[in-house]
Amino acid sequence: MTMTDGDVFGRLDGRVVLVTGAASGIGAASTRLFRAVGAEVVGVDLAPGEGIVQADVSDPAQVAEVVDAVVARHGRLDVVHGNAGVNVPGRPHSLTDADYRKVMGVCCDANFYLVRSAVGHMRAHGGVFVFTSSMCGVGATPRSPVYNMAKHALIGLAQSVAVDYGAQGIRAVALVTGPTHTAMVDELWPPGPLRDSLTATTSVGRLATPEEQARAAVFAALPGSSFLTGCSLTVDGGATAGWNEMARTMLTLKAAR
Template identity: 40%
Template sequence: MRLKGKVALVAGAGTGIGAATARRFVAEGASVVLTGRRPGPLAEVAADLGEAALAVPADMADTAQAREAVRAGVERFGSLDVVIANAGGHGGNAVADTDDEDWRLSIESNLTTCFVTCREALPALVESKGAIVVVSSIAGLTAGPAVAGYVTTKHALVGLTRSIARDYGPRGVRVNCLCPGWVRTPMADEQMDELVERDGITRDEAYALVTKDVPLRRPATAEEIAAICLFLASPESAIMTGSVIVADGGATAVDLPTLAFA
């Protein structure tokens, strides 16, 4: 068990990557604090995990709520060793079509949530010499169409990761940034359903369409991304901090101008 006796806080733990990571961590011996804005999904995951899980519904962009989630976890389990900063998701539209409220929501949901989560957890992580995994996206490295807020804030998470690594590495805290490509999650399913409606195809065909030029020709599963979170949280990655790890089936390895020759 690679996380035996460790305590992890997983933000965005109700579904998708967060839920899969929480389950994997408990299987590896950890106790988990599950946070997110929707109490229902958190309660379902916590019920599956039993005494090893504590659900704390919270908007982790809110300082008071994030602080309380950290406090509740430390009080229940005795320490905090790992943070998975996974919450986020807003940010559609091109720049000229993004109004002030959309821009504010993009920053709050993707960047502020991660910043506040990490800031409020850092005192406990310094004490435990713990680890943070910032879940960004390949949108933190490249730009998709008409998602300016999402792309901008996911890029910013790479900078936040490096800043924390530089400042808190000397105090024993590691932080790495994970950039997945397409992952089969409820959020991605909603995006696939746009293609389902537009093209009259199935959801599986939509996933095949968006990965047709990806070398592995498929999206990841949430469990595959959870396995990488486990590696980054465990002693197996003890020398790694400030790193950007891409898990995209090879998508960002593709030279787009040569696609016509394929």
């Protein structure tokens, strides 16, 4: 990894990055931006897309197969951005076993499988895991119990990876991602009162772009972030700073849904 005068964070030339959920939203932006700093990027998604390896990241066998294929083809693996996610809204009593498994499988389990499969390939030269958690990893959005649980778990996973593999030069960071304009938000928070109240949770009064979130993922992975590990990076337009506004909005939402 190279750092030159005036280049504070360095680049990832010659490094190999795996991004999950790469077909859309934050993952697609992350794929573009990791390429912009010199990395070779392998995108993984359930959905098809140009240059995307199609796989279900909630299946441990498929995750192991993808990781092994990346190392076989590119010779190494340096950064994993565990980013794929889904939500099935509903209160605990209304969610089925299948709903629970779907959200937990993609948002939480997949990232454990990624660590288990990838860490052995990083031990010799170091590496970085970046997990897209959420504000739901530090609080709770109404009617999203499994999503909230899964996103909390990613902060614990980042801490565990930091503690268990720090001596091998492996870092891990969880992104506390705030409201971002992606397909997920279009589906779950359609334009109208719901979208307006989501936007109002931020201090800046707008949703993030996927690129604004992807920049945080790249920042966490760059060589200049070498002391950043076992921590969360909040990119939420000031939303968690204004918990009172958040609580008020969420109460409105509760009444609306």
